[in-house]
Amino acid sequence: MQDVQRKIREEAKNLLAAGRVDLIIGFEEASLPLRASPVFIHNEDDLDMLVWNSFCENNLATYLTKVVGRKVAVVAKGCDSRSIVALIVEGQIKREEIIVIGIPCRGMVDRRKIEKEVEGEILEAGEKNGEVLVKGDDFEGVFKKEDYLYPSCRTCKYRNPVISDILIGEKIKENTEVDEYAEVKEYEKKSIDERREYFGREMGKCIRCYACRQACPMCYCEECFVDSSHPKWIEKGLDSSDLTIWHIMRAYHQAGRCVDCGSCERACPMEINLRFLTKKINKEVKDYFNFETGLDIKVAPALATFSPDDRQDFIDSGEEPAGESQGKTKL
Amino acid sequence: MKNPYLPIPVKVGKTFIESEDRMLKTLDLLFLNKKDEENFKFIPGQFCEISIWGKGEAPFGIASSPTERGFLRFTVNRAGVITTALHYLEDGDEVGIRGPLGNHYPVDILKGKNVVIISGGFAFTTLRALIKYLLAFREDFKDITIIYGARTPGMLLYKEELKEWERREDLKVYITVDEGNEAWQGLVGFVPRIVEKMAPSPKDAYAIICGPPIMIKFTLPKLINLGFPSEKIYTSLEMKMKCGIGMCGRCNIGKFYVCKDGPVFSLAQLESLPQEY
């Protein structure tokens, strides 16, 4: 970790000194334990602020659509790099304007999960040899990092950045064994009433702060449908139907675009299980169109293209009734 | 305790399309209850929130003067949800109003002074109210000069009244358009230019100016060149508003809420505030 951090600073220094970029987006020490905070570095004097640890949970690609036109270097984990690809594919950022400082990532630590394990407030946290050490007023705790990763990190299959201009550290073995959709499959097995109830209950916690949207790199719309007043798609209150519709459409808008970085869920102050929605969408996109977001800058997002041979087993009454073979006559 | 959020019921009276592009419409609103009308005391420059049932509410400056009895007049530019709905209203339709809200033009200060009224486009509405008010108490004020401009002759508001005012001996009226047409015999040119050309005297005078930001931006230096001190220039601001009573938090410029402490500010006041409007 220390080594990676040192190399980030070095590379950042080179980039700034050579004038290749005028902005580095990375992480700095946070004011709270188990956290890191995004930081914008403009000059070499501030390079020592850059850190790298297991708490760098934010997807920094989110900032790229806000600094369009500037020469930017961005620190990117596997998931962040996929978001960068997705943004390039969607024409939101230009490949040549971004320098990706890619970092193979072994997953980020789920701060909430650790906080729930201890009695009292964690005042200090650090990590060493794959363990997270925490300290409070009258307790200490040691947690094995791999047991306390974010859910999205636990099932991550792209831990190495898919694109990078500068790769820091050795590539690591991808986790190909894990079934990333296991949770979705479990959920699918529940009865329809259970599913409806769970969904309603989770979304009912929403306070409409839109942290999920704002934290998501792919939510770059100038005006979100939820804010639109003309047409007014949904009301602004806490009516449960409005909350569910907000979350249905937010998730649906991610179809073929979500890289499952988990940022939405981490940003949510109400700790709503948001990933179970996007993960399902990802699964369907994979099943139907064999597409995964952000792997190739030359491949269009799933819902922006088609194939005449796409699966259509969901089409109802799809069987043509006998005796109407003229059915396909064009008007 | 009075609930400041409850609208007063009114109905639409006369309506009139003012402009050739049909985007500016004037509506007279009539109180449904006599008591509401008696309690509704205002001074030009104040505004109301007009409620359209099923749509919502939005703020509009009152274009009529309290000296005109029996109705409240508003002129509305069709732009968003509420203004479009207002354009569809017909004689007899019921709506609601909240108000009068905000402060007003400094009519007391203007007493015994020369008054220069400068306006452009459809911001003329509350200034019409002011002119009507000044004329109703004509002897209280000295010279009154009106400089009013619109893009084309067809875009001028209150055309009949303008003609009437032009005929009056006790008013100096300069109507200008950015672009004339064959029938137009009046002035052609942007408002700042006309202000410069007509050079109203700053002596014992106040200037009241209201119009699009670009017009205000270029007119203010002209007034200052003429010798108007910023304490004697007043303007009315526009902001996105909801509550109208300084609570909902969106229309502030610095510590002032435009809905409650404004919309009328002196230039001197604005100079002490952040440039965020």
Add this chain to the structure above:
Amino acid sequence: MKEREPKILAFLCNWCSYAGADLAGVSRIQYPPNVRVIRVPCSSRINPFFIVKALQQGIDGVLVAGCHPGDCHYISGNYVARRKFAIIKSFLEYIGIEKDRVQFTWISAAEGLRFAEVIKEVTEKVRHLGPIRKPVKIRRG
């Protein structure tokens, strides 16, 4: 008490499915009166939001019909639409909206009879499900 008749909203593409409905009409083919039709230029005009919004407003079932694959008046509109529908359909089911509430099909201009059959089938399936529950907006006052 009499069972409430299901309300069904059908989005029909102008070039095929709407013409198919028209043909059903002029051919005097009977079909259930539960359906209300909104004509759209192409099935790809359907933003899944329309479907979700319809359910929120208390519509019990939504049918979307377009030209058969390969027959789109705009060459490929229905192919694009098909991808959207595949996702929204399984997603809605996932969060607890029965799959028969939202149905997709292809109906050509010549398939008047099939239009009537489809409407019959959709109506029966939705009737079987009963009135829509979540995410219906309950309006008070």
Add this chain to the structure above:
Amino acid sequence: MKKISKKGMNEFIQSLMADYIILAPASTDGIFSFKPVSNFEQIDLSYQNSKKPPKEVFFPQSETMFNYKNGKVESTEKVKQKKILLGIRPCDARANILLDKVFAGPDHKDVYYTNKRENTIIIGLGCSKSLSTCFCTSFGGGPFSKEGLDILLMDIGDKYLAQVITDKGREVLNHKFREATREEVRLAEKIKSEAEKRISSRVEIEGIKEKLDRMFEDLFWNKLSQECIGCGTCSYLCPTCHCFDIADEAVNSEGKRVRNWDSCMFPLFTLHTSGHNPRPTGKERMRQRVMHKFNYFVENYKEPACVGCGRCIINCPVNMDIRKVLKEILEV
């Protein structure tokens, strides 16, 4: 000073349920909020603090102001329910006093707010275990501050001491409350002074307002706003933020007028219909939020609009820390 055993408290609260709606800290999946409770078991007074601030009791996130049908308006203000807000933390109680300045000022009274405020008795609970993000003492508050409370409860182990602060508070106390002994009072004093010492996080607010007076055009805001992602978490979870939106929810001419929380961090907050936006980017919006709290509010009401509860620090998705911001302002 009165006292009541923890068991007695249970009975006391149960006895109040007949006449009052009791709003108390209760958890849903580990997230605390003030909810109407029907029995004492639902209440968890060992909580740290609620996620959403209790301002929502007086100023709900979404509130119908009136219903209307064909031009006939029926206001909801007449619904007056007697409520007890139990277990609120002293910082949040202070926040309500700041909200009073906005909603119950000399010019206009927001009847929806004031009705609820007047009909609610507030029983606070002193904080003997504050968090490292608590900085209430910087704003004149404290873990056992009495401002804005009718009764202050202090947990001294097996019982609560109750300090009656207002007449409203005195009225609800019943025979279950006994006079506390001198030892118990002394114990409470000790807990209180230890709690105050625990609040180690302090920010210097002296001079902030004056500094901000001269900082509107400063480049500081560009720097400060760049990492902000522009969500409304800080505003919505702030006990003193009071911005709201008014919207109609209606079908044809029948419906209701609703007010919902809004946030100055959202671009649409100030967007004119014309398309003009006086606060077009995150920089202006971030500046507005800081200025409103620490400059404009001070100008208008003589106090900053912050009570040091720390919610914005804990919940910010990108770990922006208002304590750091205030420190940096002084350094500019």
